[in-house]
Amino acid sequence: MCGIAGLFHCGTPKPVDPTRIERMCNVMAHRGPDGSGVWTAPGVGLGHRRLSIIDLAGSPQPMHSPDGRAAIVFNGEIYNYRELRRELAAEGIQFRTDGDTEVILAAWQRWGVNCLHRLNGMFAFALYDFSSRSLLLARDRLGVKPLFTAQLADGSLAFASELKGLLAHPLLRREVDPLAVEDYLTWGYVPDNRSILKGIEKLPAGHYQLLRHDAPPASPQQWWDISFADRRRGNERDLEAELLHHLREAVTSRMVADVPLGAFLSGGVDSSAVVALMAEAQQAPVRTCSIGFDVAAVDETSYAAQIAELFGTMHQARQVGSDQFDAVETLVEMFDEPFADASALPTWRVCQLARETVTVALSGDGADEAFAGYRRQVFHAHEEKARSLLPAPVRRGLLGGLGSVWPKADWAPRPLRFKSTLLSLAGSGAQGYARGLSAAPPEVRLQLYSPDFARRLGGYRGEQPLIELMSRAPARSGLDRAQYADLKFWLPGDILTKVDRTSMSVSLEAREPLLDHRLIEFAATLPDNMRVRGKQGKYLLKRAMRRYLPDDILYRPKQGFVTPIAQWLRGPLAEQTRAVGASNILAQTGWFDGAAIGRLAESHISGRSDNSRLLWQLLMLDRSLQRLEITG
Template identity: 50%
Template sequence: MCGIVGMFDTQGARDIDRAALHRMNDSQFHRGPVEGDVHVEPGLGFGHRRLSIIDLASGLQPLFNEDHSVVVVFNGEIYNFRALMRELSTRGHTFRTRCDTEVIVHAWEEWGEQCVQRLRGMFSFAIWDRNRKTLFLARDRLGIKPMHYALLPDGMFVFGSELKSIMAAPGLSREIDPCAVEEYFAYGYVPEPRTIFKAARKLKPGYTLTLKAGEPLAAPRRYWDVPFKPHYGMTDRDIEGELIPRLREAVESHLVADVPLGAFLSGGVDSSAVVAMMAGVTNGPVNTCSIAFDDPAFDESEYARQVATRYGTRHQCETVSKDDYGLIDTLAALYDEPYADSSAIPTYRVCQLARKRVTVALSGDGGDENFAGYRRHRMAMGEERVRAMLPLAVRKPVFGFLGAAYPKADWAPRVFRAKTTFEALARDLTEGYFHGVSMLNDRVRSQLFSDGFRSELQGYRAIEVMRGYAAEAPTDDPLSLVQYIDMKTYLPGDILTKVDRASMAHSLEVRVPLLDHEFVEWVSGLPPSSKLRNGEGKHLFKKALKPYLSDDILYRKKMGFSIPLAAWLRGPLRETMKQAVLNPALEGTGIFNQHYLRQMVDEHQSGAHDHSTALWQVLMFDAFLRKNGADGAHGSTAQ
């Protein structure tokens, strides 16, 4: 696992600012503390920070082909590199290392841009081919590894694993993108391909970007998509019988490493399934780790212990205080742009714990997206059944009126909180799903933003992100459609971003076998009824796992990494939140309706309403501004 950076002169072959390249590379030292190096030639500079996982003695990057005409910097792991090495050797390529990085160089020589189709793994990489005068960037299919880039005003193209790396480049504007702000307050993160800055972009998962010296910047090209191609004729028994061997193979393929390896174990279905498969294919006990909370309402460590005991793992568990709220500025520095998933705090802690014993950890991320395991999937399908019974012309006025008239009852039991459901039923599937998953809905965002900022948005709404993906989805099945949207938005923008930054902060590599693209392709073709049936998500996944996990693990209520936000913001973070939300610098951005901010603070602290989600988002936005020196949406350009 590594960090990569680069500079490329799109207009010619100017000298590269070596000092700037070093600053960019050193900004992500945490991603690769073992060693680092740069390569500079006319018009091009590559930098790399290495966390050695495979072939510890060699594999220093940037890495070249035999005649040094092709050079690569690479972040990630190629799990099928040994098979590719054998195939490429038979085609006349000579290898100097046992490192997966060198496979990419020769795969480029052999297959050009199609080389990505041959790679099984998680990756972001850049290749410079001097003979073709071509720079080629690629990101893995699901977005496990990040890639940021920008074209500077002087024609210099820069890229890096983290946003901070290209922020270290001279001339990058820090002007905030108003559309990114709208998206952040809807989703809690800035979805691909935007970043918080107008001048910078993320390369979307499953995309490549090709640049040629002296030519205009081309648009990224997609090389892979989740197919959702149905497997016809498969019975439930067929699926159950095939699922476990495919899962075991995906897990086993992710175990190649020359360093200590283990797994996160929360006690949930997905992480427990990964550990069960690991235990069946490894020699000796599996290293597992989990964190416990000192508040039983948030603690699921006992379930993790059950699985650890069953499989005889070498288990490590540490207790974290439920009032572990001292990471706000740390998180702002890690994520480089506003990021409001509060589970980033326990994720940071479990990565910190894992790194004490291992360098590589497998996680269960991706199970909910694959097998429709989120509560919102059940809710969306319930709403869709109602929609199917009534035409939109009837639903929109009836449920629109009920949604507007029904009081917002955060304090009430969930069964009585019908306002959001009524509002969703007045919409189509995509808009209803967006409304259901938004951290702040359209009405709240409209109140939160100033008149001037709403005008600057020019009618843009964050739902356009989901609408874009819905329009290109390879399926029209309602459940598959919302799964597809999640795999394009929430999975890379929230889950995988959270894990990448939290793990890399501790120089820990995290692998996600449930997101092995071959496994994802197969699972996507399973009947939707095998995933969500009778209101139960992961239906056949759980049935297939019955020989490996107890019903206590398989069928208990899902918890996740929750923290007591509302209580924090009324208690120990009361003054911190008030100072941040009412900060004059925040007012100076011109983004917010200050009257509404004060109203939210007063109502939350009095207990009249729970505004913890909105206040946490504003708190993290303020932390981002303080840590990154960004200019407001109406601001000037900072260098």
């Protein structure tokens, strides 16, 4: 795992200053504390920060091919590199190192862009080919590893693993994209189709970009997509056996490392499944770690301890206080863009704990997206059945009208909170899912915007990209479309961003075996009833893991990795909550109605409503704009 950065001139190959690339890399030193390197040639420069995982003494980067015709900087891991190396060696290709970086170089020279389909792993890399005078930027299938790009005023294209790498370049403009603010208020993060700053893009997951000196920048091209269009045939027992095969392959392939390796263990289904399969695959005890809070309602450490005892792991657990709000500034620096997923805090803490004993940690991320483990996916599957019973005009008129006047009862038991359900059912399946997934519905966001900012949006709503994504999904059912959106939009924008930044901030490599593309592709072919059965999601996965895990782990209500934000904003952060509406930074932007934010804050502090998610978003936006030195 590493950090990469570089510059490429699309046009006249101007000289590249190596000190600029060095500065871009050095601000990402946390991603690679074990080594660094910079290489430049007319019109191109590559920089690298290394976290040594495989071939510790070899594989320095930037790396050149043995014939000197290609150079690469690479962030990630290729889990099948040994198989590829044997195949390439059988064709006469000789290798000088024992790592996976040189295998990518050889694969490019043998197969060109098609080499991407051969790679099983997580990666973002930049590969310069001298003979074609081209630069290949590529990102893995699901977007585990990030890559930011920006077109600069001097005609060069800059790229880096994190936004801070681009911010280190003196020619980068710092102007906020208003559409990104709307996106952020909608989702709690800036999705991969946009960046908080104008002119900066994120190479989409499963895409590559091929740049040439003699041509303007080419658009990214998709090289992989997930399809829900086909259905796997077979009885439940056969599907369960096939699933277990994919799970074992995914876990064992990610256990290859020349450094200490362990796993995150929350006590939920997914991390417990990963630990169970790791324990099956090795004789030595698995190293595991978990984090708990001193608020009983959000603490899961007892379940983690149960799994640790069951599999005899070397377990570390640590409880953090509910007063961890002092880490806000650290989180802001970690993410660069505003990021309001409050689970980033415990994720960072568990990464810190893991790094005390291991350099690589396996996580359970990805199973909810692939196997329909989120409550919202289960609800959506049932809502789609309800939609099919009523014509769209009836739903829009009757349910939409009723939902618009139904009170927002945050204080009421969940079954009595009908407002969101009524409004969701009034729209299409995609519109309803977008509403349910969003952090704040459009009518609430519009109340916070100033009239001028609302006009600047030109009618754009943050839900639109997700709705469009679902409408063109290669899918057969509403459940398919919801999962497709989660895999393509939510997963790279929120979950994988969170894990990448928090783990890399402490120089820890996180690996996600449940995001093995072969496993994901298999899961997408399962019939709906193998994913959702009644009120249960992840049906087949839970059935497959019953031979390993007890029912009280498999079938207990899903809790998630949460933080007591609502309590913080009513208690120790109450004054900061009140101050958000009067913030100098937010006020100078002219984007918001300060009085409306003030009313939102007072309603939350008094306990009349739970506005914690939206207030946390505003607080993190305020801090992020301060760090980016932007006022509008």
